[in-house]
Amino acid sequence: MAAPLDTTPAQHGLTDHSHGGPVIPQSSRGERFTSYEVDAFEVPGGREEDWRFTPLKRLRGLHDGSATATGSFAVAVDSGVAGVTVETVGRDDERLGAAGVPADRIAAQAWSSFTEATVVTVAADTRPEGPVHVTVTGPGQGTTAYGHVQVRAERFADAVVVLDYRGAGTVADNVEFVVGESARLSVVTVHDWDADAVHVGAQHSAVGRDATLRHLSVTLGGDLVRVSSTVNYRERGGDAELLGLYFADAGQHLEHRLLVDHSVPNCRSNVLYKGALQGEGAHTVWIGDVLIQAAAEGTETFELNRNLILTDGARADSVPNLEIETGEIEGAGHASATGRFDDEQLFYLQARGIPEDVARRLVVRGFFGEILQKITVPEVRERLEAAIDAELAAVGA
Amino acid sequence: MATLEIKDLHVSVKTDDDAKEILRGVNLTVNSGETHAIMGPNGSGKSTLAYAIAGHPKYEVTSGSVLLDGEELLELEVDERARAGLFLAMQYPVEVPGVSMSNFLRTAATAARGEAPQVRHWVKEVKQAMADLDIDPSFAERSVNEGFSGGEKKRHEILQLDLLKPKFAVLDETDSGLDVDALRVVSEGVNRYTANKDKGVLLITHYTRILKHITPDFVHVFAGGRVVESGGAELATQLEEEGYVRFTGAKESAAV
Ligand SMILES: Nc1ncnc2c1ncn2[C@@H]1O[C@H](COP(=O)(O)OP(=O)(O)OP(=O)(O)O)[C@@H](O)[C@H]1O
Ligand SMILES: [Mg+2]
Numbered sequence: 001m002a003a004p005l006d007t008t009p010a011q012h013g014l015t016d017h018s019h020g021g022p023v024i025p026q027s028s029r030g031e032r033f034t035s036y037e038v039d040a041f042e043v044p045g046g047r048e049e050d051w052r053f054t055p056l057k058r059l060r061g062l063h064d065g066s067a068t069a070t071g072s073f074a075v076a077v078d079s080g081v082a083g084v085t086v087e088t089v090g091r092d093d094e095r096l097g098a099a100g101v102p103a104d105r106i107a108a109q110a111w112s113s114f115t116e117a118t119v120v121t122v123a124a125d126t127r128p129e130g131p132v133h134v135t136v137t138g139p140g141q142g143t144t145a146y147g148h149v150q151v152r153a154e155r156f157a158d159a160v161v162v163l164d165y166r167g168a169g170t171v172a173d174n175v176e177f178v179v180g181e182s183a184r185l186s187v188v189t190v191h192d193w194d195a196d197a198v199h200v201g202a203q204h205s206a207v208g209r210d211a212t213l214r215h216l217s218v219t220l221g222g223d224l225v226r227v228s229s230t231v232n233y234r235e236r237g238g239d240a241e242l243l244g245l246y247f248a249d250a251g252q253h254l255e256h257r258l259l260v261d262h263s264v265p266n267c268r269s270n271v272l273y274k275g276a277l278q279g280e281g282a283h284t285v286w287i288g289d290v291l292i293q294a295a296a297e298g299t300e301t302f303e304l305n306r307n308l309i310l311t312d313g314a315r316a317d318s319v320p321n322l323e324i325e326t327g328e329i330e331g332a333g334h335a336s337a338t339g340r341f342d343d344e345q346l347f348y349l350q351a352r353g354i355p356e357d358v359a360r361r362l363v364v365r366g367f368f369g370e371i372l373q374k375i376t377v378p379e380v381r382e383r384l385e386a387a388i389d390a391e392l393a394a395v396g397a
Numbered sequence: 398m399a400t401l402e403i404k405d406l407h408v409s410v411k412t413d414d415d416a417k418e419i420l421r422g423v424n425l426t427v428n429s430g431e432t433h434a435i436m437g438p439n440g441s442g443k444s445t446l447a448y449a450i451a452g453h454p455k456y457e458v459t460s461g462s463v464l465l466d467g468e469e470l471l472e473l474e475v476d477e478r479a480r481a482g483l484f485l486a487m488q489y490p491v492e493v494p495g496v497s498m499s500n501f502l503r504t505a506a507t508a509a510r511g512e513a514p515q516v517r518h519w520v521k522e523v524k525q526a527m528a529d530l531d532i533d534p535s536f537a538e539r540s541v542n543e544g545f546s547g548g549e550k551k552r553h554e555i556l557q558l559d560l561l562k563p564k565f566a567v568l569d570e571t572d573s574g575l576d577v578d579a580l581r582v583v584s585e586g587v588n589r590y591t592a593n594k595d596k597g598v599l600l601i602t603h604y605t606r607i608l609k610h611i612t613p614d615f616v617h618v619f620a621g622g623r624v625v626e627s628g629g630a631e632l633a634t635q636l637e638e639e640g641y642v643r644f645t646g647a648k649e650s651a652a653v
Contacts (some may be wrong), residue, residue, distance in 0.1 A: 015485070060411035060605070065508050066527070116515070117630065240527055298402075342491075343454065344491045345491055345492075345493045347451075347453055347454065347475060347491070348477035348487070348490070348491035348493065348541075349475070349504075349505075350475075350479065350504035351451050351452075351475055351478075351479055351484075351485050351487075352476075352479055352482045352484075352501075352508070352509075352557060352561065353476050353477050353479035353505055353509045353561070354476055354504055354508050356474070356476065358504060358508070359476075360502060362493075362501070363493065363495070363496065363498050365496075365641065366493065366494060366495025366496040366540070367494070368495075369495040369496075381422040
């Protein structure tokens with residue numbers, strides 16, 4: 001257990017918060033409880049650290065066992081990509097669980113409720129041309145589904161996977177990314193659900209020796225989307241870059257919870273999540289837990305969350321936690337800032353003849369720019385730019 | 398020929414609980430081909446005049462009018478005023494993170510000209526304009542004004558003036574924060590803009606030093622939210638020697 005040095009949760013509001021010192025979270029994530037059994041977890045009441053930001057009433061029973069599966073979790077994967085194998089497997093497949101174990105009740109519920117899982121494997125030493133598309137379609141309005149997906153990049157594989165959630169309904173799932181030795185896996189997860197969908201997802205990543213995981217999480221559509229991502233390092237030399245881009249409209253609850261668990265030496269992590277919010281009741285939550293365990297000497301980590309509030313009535317919660325149990329690290333830092341759309345910027349651009357809608361687009365695209373720039377798949381970048389423009393057009397901005 | 402007419406302009410600044418009147422009846426007419434210097438002590442309302450003409454939301458016009466060729470600017474949105482031919486070089490240009498200067502300039506030029514400039518011509522035009530103002534080409538890829546020094550910001554305001562070629566330019570303390578060389582470069586930029594005698598300039602300044610590079614046709618003394626005296630270039634010389642004391646009752650120098 002590290003000594004408490006500083007506690008600085010950056011809550012909503014116009015806070016600016018940035019420093020490199022060690023910070024201890026309210027409760028250590030180090031000995032986090034995990035289990036495949038639903039009943040090993042209490043039904044959340046809303047006060048728990050894990051659940052205090054989530055509107056439980058809107059979970060449609062995913063958290064208390066009342067949401068029985070009534071529909072299907074439909075997974076479609078591009079077929080015929082050289083080097084890529086797609087399998088539908090039963091619950092007993094031994095590979096399942098390789099990247100992690102559920103750490104909350106809904107993840108455990110999803111684990112015990114799925115009937116078949118999809119395993120996508122990129123063969124060792126291969127580099128598929130173009131991204132592999134995995135599309136998950138919700139079960140439809142008024143129905144519930146549980147699912148499981150595992151993406152495996154074997155030794156020295158190098159692949160881009162786009163995991164695309166769309167459609168309607170209530171969904172909980174576990175997704176695993178198993179990145180083998182020296183493999184390089186880039187994943188773009190897009191949550192572009194219909195307006196009434198509820199999705200609670202748990203993503204588990206296992207990064208092997210000298211392996212690289214690049215993950216971009218995009219969250220745009222859905223009534224409530226809560227994604228918990230955990231990164232585990234299996235051996236030295238692992239490198240994880242976790243990017244996120246979200247855009248919440250009136251009434252939407254978008255929650256991203258990250259745990260990067262540095263348990264082995266000489267690994268790196270870099271977290272950058274940016275969100276924009278607009279409209280009454282738009283709510284985003286970002287929890288960034290980074291744990292550097294005593295054994296994880298030579299760790300290098302940085303995490304940053306920034307939120308841009310475009311209108312009144314929106315709220316962004318942002319809580320970076322950095323817990324350091326060894327002094328022998330390369331570097332560690334975190335920052336979080338939430339600010340309002342700056343009317344002075346708008347005035348400046350308009351004073352140059354730029355119409356208001358174009359000016360807003362420039363500023364918001366500019367805000368997301370450092371993430372958009374890092375997207376190497378042009379089709380994904382273009383789709384996101386178009387989505388951002390559509391979000392802005394929706395409020396007649 | 399174009400005309401910018403400011404008539405009996407009253408402006409209040411919106412504060413948290415009430416509004417405070419800053420401009421108390423400003424009258425001024427600028428014709429194309431003319432450069433008018435507005436000089437006045439700190440806090441006399443010079444920037445308020447500039448912002449009010451441009452349409453900054455913090456400033457409320459309580460009465461009066463601003464006409465550009467007979468068209469009421471006060472009824473137009475900020476961007477419409479700019480497209481009508483008005484330009485404001487700001488005393489404190491705003492930083493816009495994430496938006497590159499080149500993207501910004503191109504977007505502004507597209508708005509001003511009504512169509513996107515042709516790429517080949519545009520690139521040349523921007524390069525030349527930047528060279529004229531001694532601006533390093535690397536600035537094109539930097540975010541608008543972000544991390545620019547005071548002088549670099551002012552040069553970029555004049556760069557925009559050069560590229561957008563508005564009918565009228567209000568230059569709010571463009572000279573402040575400039576060293577001797579920069580002052581010369583920026584003044585030359587303004588002089589290029591007015592060279593064809595078809596542009597009007599309202600040059601707001603606290604000090605006389607820029608008037609050694611840019612010769613005004615008229616000089617107005619601004620105090621207490623209105624023009625209190627007008628004259629020719631000789632009025633600036635007088636202000637340089639006597640300061641604003643005659644107009645404010647307080648000693649404040651106009652010389653540097
Ligand atoms: N946004 C504002 N909120 C409150 N007061 C303001 C605001 N803007 C201007 N003022 C006040 O209005 C008065 C005029 O300010 P203004 O900036 O127009 O003066 P100025 O002549 O440009 O001064 P300077 O030479 O320092 O640039 C000052 O008393 C200033 O404090
Ligand atoms: Mg001023």
